[in-house]
Amino acid sequence: MSFSSTRLLTPLAACLLAALPLASLAHGHMKASASLTVGDTPLIPRAALFGNPVKAGAQLSPNGKWLSWMAPVNGVMNVWVAPSDKPGEAKAVTESKDRPIPGHFWSGNSEQVLFVKDNAGDENFRLYGVNVATGEQKDYTPFDKVRVRMMGGSTTRLDEVLVGINNRDPRWHDVHLLNLKTGELKLVMKGDGYAGFQVDDSLQVRLAARPNAAGGIDYFEVKDNAAADKPFLSTSLEDSSTGPIGFTTDGKTLYWMDSRDRDTTAVFAQDTRTGERKLIAEDPRADLGATLRDPVTGVVQAYAVDYLTNEWKFLDKRLKADFDWLQKQLGPGEVFVSSRTRADDKWIVGIDPVSKVAATYLYDRKAKKLSPLYVARPELQGAPLVPMLTAEIKARDGLTLPSYLTLPKGADTNGDGKADQPVPLVLLVHGGPWARDGYGYNGQHQWLANRGYAVLSVNFRASTGFGKKFLNAGNQQWGLAMHNDLLDAVDWAVKQGVTTKDKVAIMGGSYGGYAALAGLTFTPTTFACAVDIVGISNLETVLGSIPPYWEALKKQMYIRMGDPTTEEGRAILRAASPLYKADQIVRPLLIGQGANDPRVKQAESDQIVSAMKAKNIPVTYVLYPDAGHGFAKPNNRIGFNAITEAFLGQCLGGRVEPLGETVRQSTAQIVHGAEHLPGLVDATKK
Template sequence: MTSSVSASVSTVRAFGPSLLTLASLALAATLSQNAIAAAAVKASVETPLIARSALFGNPVKSGAQLSPDGQWLSWMAPVNGVMNVWVAPADKPEAAKSITESKDRPIPGHFWSGNSQQVLFVKDNAGDENFHLYGVDIKTGAQRDYTPFDKVRVRPTGFSTRRVDEILVGINNRDPRWHDVHLLNLKTGELKLVMQADGYAGFQADNDLNLRLALRPNAAGGMDFFKVQDGKVEDKPYLSTNLENSSTSPLGFTHDGKTLYWMDSRESDTTAVIAEDVASGKRTVLAQDARADLGDTLRDPASGVVQAYAVEYLNSEWKFLDKALKADFDWLQKQLGKGEVYVASRTRNDDKWIVGIDPVSKVAATYLYDRKAKKLQALYVARPELQGAPLVDMHGVEIKARDGLILPSYLTLPKDADKNGDGKADKPVPMVLFVHGGPWARDGHGYNGYHQWLANRGYAVLAVNFRASTGFGKKFLNAGNKQWGLAMHNDLLDAVDWAVKQGVTTKDKVAIMGGSYGGYAALAGVAFTPTTFACAVDIVGPSNLETLLSTIPPYWEAGRKQMYSRMGDPTTEEGKAILRAASPLYKADQIVRPLLIGQGANDPRVKQAESDQIVQAMQAKKIPVTYVLYPDEGHGFNKPNNRIGFNAVAEAFLGQCLGGRVEPLGETVRQSTAQVVTGAEHVPGLEAAAKK
């Protein structure tokens, strides 16, 4: 359920252990304004306020790519306030022109066809995640919908450096549960069925677009892997995993089809990068790290051979198998300075790269790198409004849970609470526990707009990789099985205790906030431990795990068994009991702290009903709650006006609760599509700001 609140987006004036009436809550909001304003004036003398629009509005440019032949540059940039695709000759970036014209919803990203003649992108409708695949001919400007089907989600499946006019795509138009593989001709738009996918979670193709491997979920909660010969799936799997080793998966073939790379955890706790000789079956460990799972690799664009791999524990570290590639990275690091160097795109003959640097506390920049000439050309700074802004660093920390499990986490401190930037708090400040989605995902090190925003408002921000998070080995992942609301929740509580002991914050000044699973964690925080958190912000979080599992999208069918194994099986009485006990809905009557809920009406993962039902349960008990609904959003807020608008509401809400600085709501709510379903009176200024 990873959110785009990214994701994917996500305390003080505690209103006391007893339930406030609506009238007293409104009075508390009014009385708090003078204190909040005074605190904001005092803090602003030291640290300028960063505008929400600079953090959460559209970037000037983002997502640069090179065409495979190196002749073209492309990136995302706004057209009339909506993110679209722009293309320019590689030697004339200033001549860029928009080639798409989305008017209603941002295009999330794009990629190039192998023939360098089309730019491809996927786009849904109002957040419903029924993604269509589109292509634009860069010479004629003609746009084509390659998958013009209703209620269908396309899945790009295979690409080739040889069959450059074709790609493989999975389409679930025959059966919404399974993505049948089709060969798509990018020039004619013809779709030819290659293989029906009944029961198969996916397929692995080689560089000639031949299906070579089929994946099917098994009763053990893992996958069976079958070889595919001459278009037919073999009867027996040649490799199988169970729930414990479910992170094992193929990474792809070399272009000659002779080697298949794997991310494999069957023989170790963390995943290793494995090279399998297809002919002999011999498997060789290329890389492994006891601290973290591997899997992110850099591969030669001409041969598909793995050249480098990333280890991400507290920070991301690239390790090199190719000496020439290491020399490039060393040179780039020297030129670009402090921060993580990353490669976003490479030409087919590998002479040009798109590279970037993420210094976390400074504005990230993107460059065109000519490898032969050893020349860097600045392309853009994504958010120039943040140049010179008081951004702060993010610090990796290890937190020990009550059972001894080490939780890799990230702490961001306000400037006035960490004046020397060493990651040690100079004084306690209010804190927001910002919980990631998934839960089978992870927080990582790097620039994070939400951390910067909250720290600038005066809050410490703590992001915890609780058990069940991915990336830290199978023991860490599986320690979260059937622990929603139990050990997973305790990890968050233990992290709060750590922050209090470290002098980061005080026990009465902690809010909990997050999206998707993070939204669930926020609901669980105020329902299961009613007085631990001063307030909570839930963004697209489920309140009832039974109804969540009964309404998952049909194309999640392949993962259903694994979800049941990790959460609780709703087809059994035991499983139902586990799910019910972990559902905040059934303890909604215990909520005594302020709660803000944001929801997209078209969310296919966490349906609107998940928010509706807990709001209704609270209203039935006359418990205050603020609920903001967005009719044109899905699992998170992708439209910038909606993102800015909800964060403006959250900022006012947190300011009242924690006493941090607040940028006025202004027109942000009216400029969004927000519908304040209930509780506008509980957030300072929201009633007036929401009037259209």
């Protein structure tokens, strides 16, 4: 695992603030318009879009002997394993009964499947392993209230990995050597004060990163598991996107993504002996950092440029020939490789056609043979899925906002990418805010478009991936320029004839939930209604309750949001907090919250609901006692989306699949305001 996953910016993107799967006043007079637009398009069941996939996340063991994937066992996602030449003999090797396992990966020796799992969404992840031959499962980090981090694996020390564990001090992750066969943990280096480490293929810690007072990172060389006294490289907040990507297997080259002396990050190769750096790739439109690397040598073979769409650029001619051949076989869409054997003779490949069902294949490179493995959601085959359109929207200060628009089936009869007539619109805001929206199949876009809504997702300033000027333009602009970007995008949609000003809802999770609350408080009549999922209502309280292992992130967060340790900073945070303007809300609001959320705690939703109740302002508040930062369990995900669909239908007039049993089948507790949504009271009766 590369150090880039532990750089300050990347945890921030996973922070408050990450993207999520995701009272009522009647505004039903758009119903006829929405119905005409959708026409006779079949209703796609919510369960088909948001239920468990049949299979997902396929991986090959490094030796190519085994195939693995995620699939349900009694409705809960677990890990399955099969011989790579006999996929039909797959068996479940885990038995989680309460909460889905989020994903898995293979040990270097190809003997263990490894996975992490938390408890009821608390994000205290433990590392587990299952021996595929014996079925024996081990809890490698049997500590309470501890979050494990993977730090490195090896192509030579196959039975060992490096992991970070914060059991000594919850703020810092100490580096431990873990023997996967015996379970023995050996302390390698304490993590006091460090945001993360970079290790090489021999499992030696080579670099340490420590946040500095400028909001950037100081990088230190590490020898004999001790960091140097002085950093060899320091960045400021402006260049906090700069950081290592990883070493080649021989340790002689270290790849960096670097934004110094440029706007977007470029990829460099540094000679670790001489320090000489060579430019590998750059693009003025987008930050670079995603690469494909040789599984044996670790040499970069290709890099991704993700501006409006993701494009792979190849440095290795053989790899390009493989991708060209795969593209011809699989047709339109983005080809991606999710797993490669150590011999690089077999790949797991997929295709994302956006408006068709994605499929996954086993690719034999030598034989040039594609073998279908599965379609993740076969129930969507033949469903009326629709394209995603790209757009560059100008903000009021001239900043270009890369954005994505999805129109309902039948809304663009001549295929010119423009709506024939205005339809209701849902502004779907991503989390983070230090994250981004991207192009590709999007279940939420497909769901909402199928119900008769145009869907617009905007990469507002502070989003990552578009250069440091774009990112830093969002510093201390919560509720200000960041909010204005969303308003400017709505104005664009109105001018394009996509929608009308009075038929726009705002919806999102985490930061997107904050944006929904900001929409109803800072601009009370701009949006017809709002859906807030685990959103922040008070920036002061959310910064005061962040998990202890975010200690290394605090300085950067304070600079980007407002410093709660100073009066000036507290004033900025209060001014940007929707809680203090809750009495301004005049439009319908739906709130969904996980009781165990460690990032945006339940208090964030509780306090704005209390403020609204005190002023007799309607609000519907749904709490899930077994959920965290989002709804991982499919019954909760489907149940909340059912409530959301009914809410939007009442507000904007789109089509609604009946609530049915979905709410009862979830763990939803309607804390307040069930009466504001017709049918919700009955739908919750057991």
